[in-house]
Amino acid sequence: xxxxxxxxxxxxxxxxxxxxxxxxxxxxxxxxxxxxxxxxxxxxxxxxxxxxxxxxxxxxxxxxxxxxxxxxxxxxxxxxxxxxxxxxxxxxxxxxxxxxxxxxxxxxxxxxxxxxxxxxxxxxxxxxxxxxxxxxxxxxxxxxxxxxxxxxxxxxxxxxxxxxxxxxxxxxxxxxxxxxxxxxxxxxxxxxxxxxxxxxxxxxxxxxxxxxxxxxxxxxxxxxxxxxxxxxxxxxxxxxxxxxxxxxxxxxxxxxxxxxx
Numbered sequence: 001x002x003x004x005x006x007x008x009x010x011x012x013x014x015x016x017x018x019x020x021x022x023x024x025x026x027x028x029x030x031x032x033x034x035x036x037x038x039x040x041x042x043x044x045x046x047x048x049x050x051x052x053x054x055x056x057x058x059x060x061x062x063x064x065x066x067x068x069x070x071x072x073x074x075x076x077x078x079x080x081x082x083x084x085x086x087x088x089x090x091x092x093x094x095x096x097x098x099x100x101x102x103x104x105x106x107x108x109x110x111x112x113x114x115x116x117x118x119x120x121x122x123x124x125x126x127x128x129x130x131x132x133x134x135x136x137x138x139x140x141x142x143x144x145x146x147x148x149x150x151x152x153x154x155x156x157x158x159x160x161x162x163x164x165x166x167x168x169x170x171x172x173x174x175x176x177x178x179x180x181x182x183x184x185x186x187x188x189x190x191x192x193x194x195x196x197x198x199x200x201x202x203x204x205x206x207x208x209x210x211x212x213x214x215x216x217x218x219x220x221x222x223x224x225x226x227x228x229x230x231x232x233x234x235x236x237x238x239x240x241x242x243x244x245x246x247x248x249x250x251x252x253x254x255x256x257x258x259x260x261x
Contacts, residue, residue: 033061039127082133151199185259191244
């Protein structure tokens with residue numbers, strides 16, 4: 001495991017603010033335009049997610065960094081829900097899982113020798129749940145955030161309690177406004193209507209019966225909230241026809257490519 005992200009596939013051990021993460025990487029041979037963090041699903045399979053992202057990376061000129069959040073150290077509360085709540089209370093910035101993303105991107109730039117590359121983030125399924133919490137509660141400066149096929153979202157609401165909304169967070173309305181302004185793409189599989197491994201806690205069920213409907217509902221609520229608040233709205237909605245809960249199909253889509261360009 002080298003400390004430098006070189007051409008082709010790589011596997012590294014990175015010390016991110018005192019947390020050791022295995023990071024799978026891919027560096028294309030062509031011109032580089034982007035640093036792309038890829039967040040894996042519930043099987044904690046960062047290596048295969050890196051592999052599935054390679055064709056997309058080749059198309060857009062991106063270095064892929066795919067960190068592994070293993071189940072032994074990162075429970076559902078710490079990964080899917082981002083570590084933003086403990087004992088029912090909002091955890092302030094500093095030691096949450098989502099707080100690892102910005103320094104991870106700094107490590108990636110340093111390891112690649114490309115300190116000028118803009119960062120983009122894509123998460124699928126459990127990784128989409130994680131990225132929704134990153135977007136809501138941990139500023140990263142990313143130029144694009146693509147949230148694909150998650151079971152749950154941070155809803156754009158101060159009435160819904162964290163980690164499913166902004167209720168119970170300090171300066172909730174300001175945080176909500178910042179969330180709505182982000183360059184987020186809700187990337188949904190048009191056939192993602194099954195219920196296997198679908199989050200089923202009451203807060204999740206209230207978001208809709210399927211991942212597709214939950215994504216549509218979250219986007220509609222975000223658009224309505226921005227209009228009600230009179231604040232900038234940076235979100236886009238993109239649906240991938242013929243694809244269900246399938247990361248390879250989502251990453252290979254024209255919609256994913258467009259969302260990251």
